Amino acid sequence: MKTIHTNQNLEEMYNHPDVALAIGFFDGLHLGHMSVINKMKTIADSKHLAKAVMTFDPHPSVVLNPEKKRTDYLTPLDEKKRILEAQGIDYLFVVAFTSRFAQMEEEDFIKDYLTNNHVKEVIAGFDFTYGKFGKGNMLKLEADKQGFNVTVVEKQELNSEKIATTQIRNALVDGNIIEANTQLGRPYKISGLVVQGEKRGRTIGFPTANVAPDESYVLPKLGVYAVTLRRTGSDQVLKGVCNIGYKPTFHDPAVSAVSIEVHIFDFAESIYGERVEVFWHEFIRPEQKFNGIDALIAQISQDKLTAEQLLADISLD
The missing domain is CATH 3.40.50.620 (HUPs)
Known part of the structure; x- marks a missing residue:
């Protein structure tokens, strides 16, 4: 083209x-x-x-x-x-x-x-x-x-x-991913670069890919989502659970930037510096602040299980 x-x-x-x-x-x-x-x-x-x-x-x-x-x-x-x-x-x-x-x-x-x-x-x-x-x-x-x-x-x-762009934007902001995807005719996608993050996820057993969008995308409602991820140049679809937000358990939302962090299931490779596409499939819950690491780990474990169930029949190949 x-x-x-x-x-x-x-x-x-x-x-x-x-x-x-x-x-x-x-x-x-x-x-x-x-x-x-x-x-x-x-x-x-x-x-x-x-x-x-x-x-x-x-x-x-x-x-x-x-x-x-x-x-x-x-x-x-x-x-x-x-x-x-x-x-x-x-x-x-x-x-x-x-x-x-x-x-x-x-x-x-x-x-x-x-x-x-x-x-x-x-x-x-x-x-x-x-x-x-x-x-x-x-x-x-x-x-x-x-x-x-x-x-x-x-x-x-x-x-x-x-079917209208405004309706889709509103659906994303409300966390209604299914409605947005239905009007789009495909899963909503954000493309970006995997960058170095705080690496806190790996210390609690849930390493994440920190995705920095490379353009000004409409961001979905802050919270946790079932997502899939594809690396540039690859047809392989990786399933995961994503948190988009300020990570209020560790940061003050008033002074922090929004981050997109994807925990990819059964995946141990380093993909820093790679360009990826994140496909948003379903909203799981709003972002929340936890009283401690144990409560956070327990919730992430539940989120992962929920995402695995939601994505069981999803394929983008």
Whole structure:
């Protein structure tokens, strides 16, 4: 997949064949987003066009609504790239959402980013908007199109509710991993680097991999989870129990940073410095402070047993 970042010289991004283009912010690449992507792929194959996606960075709220700006994501840009590449996308256009871009007139967006960009088919969700003040919508795009066809993908629902990034974010913050995963169509994932931690876990019989996210992900509710972990470059799925939080038994949450620590079952290798993916499957309990080491060990033992039972039928191979 070739990634093309836009800049002031837009002609630099025009060096590619004719494309079918799915367009949207696509944070999460959830089931609703995938309906747009899959529709684009079907059209591209039928018309012998390259498969392309256009997304924006950062989230438009950073420019349009600073008081409620979104700076953490279900799929930060690099994560989005990995997922789209696995989907067989040929070109990813990353449009810098700046104040200048936000002021662009609708007809200029159509000309510069679609018509001149060799786009022959545009596929987007029913609620996609563009141009200054977001006045352009899919009906207007159909009316004003220049050299391309327009396909609108209608609202995608699950249990009579719209599948939406906001719903998934809220579910994660509430610890409702099952709901979030259902709307995503896959387990929520956080990628990161295994870094040196305090190594306290190994002294109490539960060594952990301390995972530092490499991008600004939405973090699930603090607590204990049944998770799986995959090392970069490996197809092997490792099962484990994860604590995300401040470790209040040992630290003051007011001055500590959130950590993600995974105890991997039946695993003794050192993986410091390796990049891993943590898949979140089910919430077990909130984080809590214990009166002593013995109480903590007893609870971790129970958490491990619970996670093993929850993950018994899980496989990502």
